[in-house]
Amino acid sequence: MNTPRRQFVRTSLAALASPTLLKAENKADRINLAFIGPGGMGTNHIKTMCKRTDVTFSHVCDADSKRAETAAKTIQELTGQTPKVVTDMRRVFEDKAVQAVLMATPDHWHAPGAIMAANAGKHVYVEKPCSHNLREGRLMIEAAAKNKVCMQVGTQSRSTAACMQVIEKLRSGIIGDILVTKTWNSQLRKNHGHQPDSEPPPELDYDLWLGPVPKVPFKSTYHPAHWRWFHHFGAGDFGNDGVHDIDIARWGLGVDQHPNRIIGQGSKLFFDDDQEWPDTLYCAFEYDIAGKTKQLIYEQRDWSPYVQEGHENGCAWYGTKGMVIGGKAKGTWEIYGEKNKLIEKITGTGPDLAAHHANFFDAIRTSAKLNADITINHLSTALCHLGNIAARTRSALVFDPAKEQFAGNVDASKLLKRDYRDHWAAL
Template sequence: MIVNASRSRARLSIDLPFQQGTLMHHLSRRSFLNASAATAATGLTLLSSSTAKAAPGDRVNLCVVGVRGRGMGLARNFAGLSQAQITHICDVNEARFEPAIKAISEIQGTAPQPVQDLRRVLELPSVDAIVVATPDHWHALATIWGCQAGKHVYVEKPISNNVFEGWQMVQAARTYDRAVQVGTQSRSVPHYREAIEYIRSGKLGRVHAAKAWNSQLRRRVPAVPDSPVPTGLDWNIWQGPAPERSFNENVYTYGWRWLWDYGTGDMGNDGVHDLDIARWGLGVDFPEAVQCTADKLQFTGDIQQTPDTQYVTFTFPANRILLYEQRLWSPYTQEGFENGVAFYGNAGYMLIGRRGWKVVERGNNVVVDRQVPFSDIPHLENFLDAVRTGAELNCEIEEGYRSTLLAHLGNLSYRVDRPLEFDAASQTFVDDAEARSLLKRRGRKEFVIPETV
C-alpha cells in the first residue's frame, strides 16, 4: 500500500459557462466533506475516498483498465517494473481476460484478478492506482471515478472526448488531491527534455512558430451491419457516456476512433503527442484563435466521420503560431519522422521526433544531429514515483488538458466549418453558440460526467 503524499497545486481560477451557463465549482479538499451531502442530493453517487497507506518503498498496486492494444502494452511495461504490481485487470469483454492474465503473469510472476465492471475495482482498498487505456469516450469518467474513489490515475491521451470532460478531470484531481498522469510519454524521454532545454537556452533565437505533423498510413473502416452482442461483452458499459446504439463489430474493434461519439480522430489520437511537444517548446498555454481546413480526401465511402487530412493554425498571445498538419494516407515520413515537431527561431530551427533531433543554424549549418532510442518506461516510472513519494509529474492532468484542448478546438473548427475565437478566461468560444454547444454532451444513464466533482 502507498503513502499518498500531498500534491497541492495552484488552482486554475476559471469559471466555465459551456453551453448551459453552468459555472464550474472549485471544491477544496477541506470543503469536500461539507459538500458531499449536497452533491449526493443531485443524484451523483460518490465512491469511497478512503485510501490505504504504507511505506514509500512498497510497490504500487495497479489495475489496468482496458487490455486490448495499447492497454496490453502498458500492462507489460508496468508489470516489468519493480515499483509496481498489477493486481487486477478490468475489461468489458471477458474474452480479453485469459490472454492478458497469461502475459502479465509471465512477466511479474503473479496473476492479476479479472473484473468486468470498473466500479467493482474502485471499491477495493488494495488498489492504489488505475491505468486507463479504454477507448477515448471512457477516459474522463474512469479518471473522475478513480479520483473520487481515492485512486491515483494514469490515463491515456487524448484525456477526453470533449472539452467539458477534460476540465472536470482537472477538477477531480484537485478536489481529491490525486496524482493524474497523462500518457504523453515524450514528456519523460531524455532527448525531448534536452531539446526543450536547448530551446529555453535561446540558442534558436526567438522562436516565433512551431509545426507539428502526423503523416502516416491508416487503414479504412468499411461499413458492416449491426449484429448481436458477443457472449461475454458488456455492451452497455462499453458505450458508457456515449449515445446508445446497437452493437457493431467495426465500431467496437477499431472504428470508434473515427466517430465523434467515441473518438477525436487522429488529431486527438496520435496528434496530441505532437501538439503537446509543440506547445511545450513554444511555452504557451491557450490559443486566442483556431482555424481548420480539413476533409476526407482518401477515406471515402466508409464509416469514418473524422477527417483524414487536416491543416490547423493556432494563434497564441505574444505572437506565437502553431501549425498542425495531418495526412493519414501517407506511406512515407516527413523530415525523417512519421510524427514530429519543428521549431522555427530567428537564429535556427529544430526538428524532433521519437527517434532523435536535429538543429540547423545560420547558413544551414547542422550543429546537432542525434539518433536515440525511445521508451515509455521513464514516463511510467515518473508516475509511480509520484504515487509513492509525491514526486512532480512530467505531464500532470492540467498539462494534458491544455494539449488535448488544441485537438478539440481544431476538430470543432472543422465541424462548424469556420475559424473560432477562443477566450482563455472562460474556456469557451467568443460569440459562437453552435461551437459552444459542442463543448460538452449529456451523457447516458449512470454514465453522466458530473457537473460537480
Template sequence: MNTEKQPNQWHKMGFTRRSFLKASSLGYLALEAGGSLAWAKTGKSSNELVRVGVIGCRNKGYNVLREILRTGRALCVAMCDVDDEVLQRRAAELKKETGQSPKLYVDFRKMLENPEIDAVIVGSPDHWHCLHAVYAMEAGKDVYVEKPLANSIHECNLIAAAAQRYGRVVQVGQQQRSGDVWNGLMDYLKSGALGGLRRVNCWANFAYGAGAPKVPDTAVPEGVDFRLWLGPAPERTFNASRFHGNWRHFWDYGGGLMTDWGVHLLDMALWAKDITEEPTKVSGFGMNLSGLDRARETYDTQSVLYQMDDFLIQWQQNGGIERGPYEKSYGVEYVCDGGTIVADREDWTLYPEGKETDTEQAEAFKLRSGRSDMDLHANNFLDCVLSRKLPNCSVEIGRNVALYAHFGNVLARTGAGSLDWDATQQQFVGHAPANGLIVPDYHHGWKLPAV
C-alpha cells in the same frame, strides 16, 4: 505500500527536465544507461510496492501496465475489461510473464471498491476517460490516464477539477514529457542558441487515420458487455469498424488523428515556450479527401493554425498515407532565427541557417539512454505516487493540450473557419454551434460527474 488514503495538497511545482549533454561541438551524442529494470521478481515485499489496477486491457492500458511492472516497483492486483476474451488472455499473459494473478472485473465500479488498489491505469476508449478517472480519484486512487485526457472540453475540465478536489496524483500518458530526446531538445531550444522561435509545424501522416474498412453490423460477440462498452455514448448497433481500436474515428468515442497524435505533438510545440494558457484564436479546416471509402466520421485531412502571442503553431494530418516532411511520418519542426530543428521520438536534427540543408550539412543530435520514454514516464508516475509531487505530464498539462486538439475538431465539425475562445467563460465567442460541442450528452443513465 500502505493503502490508507490521506488527503494531499495538489502542489504547484514545475516538472524537472533532465540536463542535456553539453558538447563543445555539434555532432552525435549518446548517453549510456545501466541494465534493464526488474520485470517481475523485485525482491521487495508486497507492502513496499505500489498496487495498481487497470481499466481497458486490450492495447494501451496493458502496455502501460507492463511498463509500470517492469520498474520492479509495482504489483498488479486488479484488471478490468468489458471483453472477456481480452480480459482472460491478458490475465494469462500476465501470469506467465510475472507470476501475478490479479482479481478480474467486468464492471469498473466493482474494481474501484477494491481497497488494495493504490493507483489505476485508465486505458479505456476516450469517451470513458472522464468517468473512469474521476471515479477512481473519488475512491482515493491515483491515476495514470491515457491521452487525450478526455473526449470533450468539459470532461477535460472535470478531470482537472477532480484531481484538485481529491488531491490525487494524475499522470497523463504523453510520455514524451519524460523522454531524453525531447528534454534535451527543450533545453537546447531554451538556451537561446538559435535565437527567437517563430513557428512550430507539427504533422502526423498515418494509414490508420483514414479509418477502418467498412463491414456490416453483426451480433455482439460472445463475452462482450457492449452496453457497458457504450457507457455514456448513444445507443448504437454493434459494428467491428466502430469497436476495438477503430472507435477513435467516431465522434461519440474519439477524435481521430487530431486528438490521438495531436496531443502528443502539439504538446511539444507548447513546451518549447512553456505555454500553459489555452489558445485564444484558432483557424482551420478538416475534410475527408483521401478517396478511401472507410468507416469514419472524423477527418483524414486536416489543418489547424494557432495564433500565439509571439509565434505560430500549425498542425497538419493526412490519414491514409505514411510519408511526410523530412521523410518522417510524424514530427515537429521548430523554425528559429538561427536555424530549424526537426524532431521525432528517435532523435532531432539541426539545420543551421545559412548552410546547405541537405543531410551532409545537417547536424544530428541523438540521445540514446537505453530507456524508453514509457519506462521513464512510468517511473516518474511511481515516484510521484510516493512523493506526492507533480508528475512530468500533470493533469493541467494534459488538459491544456487536449483543448488545443479539441478546438481543431470543433473548427472542422462546425465549418467555422476560425474561432475565438474566452478562457474565463470557457466558451467560444459568439458561436453557438461550437459551444454546443463543449459539453457532451450522456446516455443510458450515466451522468457527468459532479466535482
C-alpha cells in the same frame, strides 16, 4: 511550460533511471495497481510494467471478458501474480486496497473513469487524449486537485530523454525567439469499409462498453480497435497520434495557456468508409502572450505513403536565429542555425514508456513532479478538440483561454461538451 534548467536536468536524469532500480524492500513498498482497458496500448503497458518489481497487480478490468482474462494470464505468466478479473470498473474503485489505476480504455471512458477513480482516492495514469471533449478535461483537473491524487497522462515523450534534451536546448535560446511551431501526422492508414449494424460478440458487454455515451447500434468497427474514428467515442487521428506531436510542439513553443484564435479545415479526401473524422486536416492556432503573438500549426494526412522532412510524425520549431526539426519515433532532432548551418544533432530512442511509468510511481511515493500531469495535458488535448471543432463548423474561432469559451459561435460552443445518457458514469 518554462522549466528552470537545474530542475529540468534533475527530471531528465530521473527519466533515464531504469524502473528495475526501484526495487521494493518488502510488500509494504509495493504499489497496488489495477489495469482498466487492457487492449492494444493496454497490453504494451502490462508487458512493460511487468518488468517492475515494485507493483502488485490487483485487478484487470475490461467490458470484454475474453480480453480481461487474456491480460490476467499475461500478468500471471510474467510475474506469477494472479489479479482479479472484473468487467465493471466500479468493482475496482470500491476496493480500498487499490492505490492506483492505469486506464487504457477507449477515449469516451477516459474522463468518467479517471474522475471516478480520483473520487475513490486512487492515483490515475490515463491514456491520451485525456478527454473526449474540452469540458471533461477541466473536470479531470478539478477531480485530481480536490482529491489530492496524481493524474498522469500517457504522452510518454514528456519522460523521454532525447525529447527532454531538445526542449532544454530550445529553452536555452539556441534558435533565438521561437515564433512558430509546426507538427505533422503524415502516414497511410487503413480503409475500414462500410460495416452494417450487428450484434456484439458474446464476450463483450456492449452496454457497459458504451458507458455514458448515448446508445447506438454496435458495429464491428467499434470494437476491438477502430472506435477512435467515430465522433461518439474518439477524437480522430488528431486525438490519437496527433496529440503526441502537438504536445511536443506546444511544449517547445513554451506556451502554457489555450490559444486565442483557431482556424481549421478538415475533410475525408481519401477514404470511402464509415470513419466520421477527417483523414485530412489543417489547423492553425494563435496565442497572444505578453503583447506578442505565437503560432502553432498542425497538418494531418492519413493517406500519405511517404514521410515529411524525414519523419512520418514530426515537429519543427522556427526561431529568429534558426530552426529545429525532428520526430519522436526515431528520437532524432536536428538543430540548425542561420543559413541552415547544422549546429547539433540529438540522437535518442522512441517514446520511453518505462520512464513515464517510473515518473508516475515516483510521484505517488515522493510527491515528485509529474512530467505529464492532467493540467499540462489538458492544454495539449484541448488543441485537438478546438481544431476539430473549427473543422467541423468551418469557422474561424475566437476563444477565451481563461473562461474556456468561444465568442459568438453557438454551434462551436455546443461541441465543447457532449450529451450523456442517464448512466452512473455520466458527468
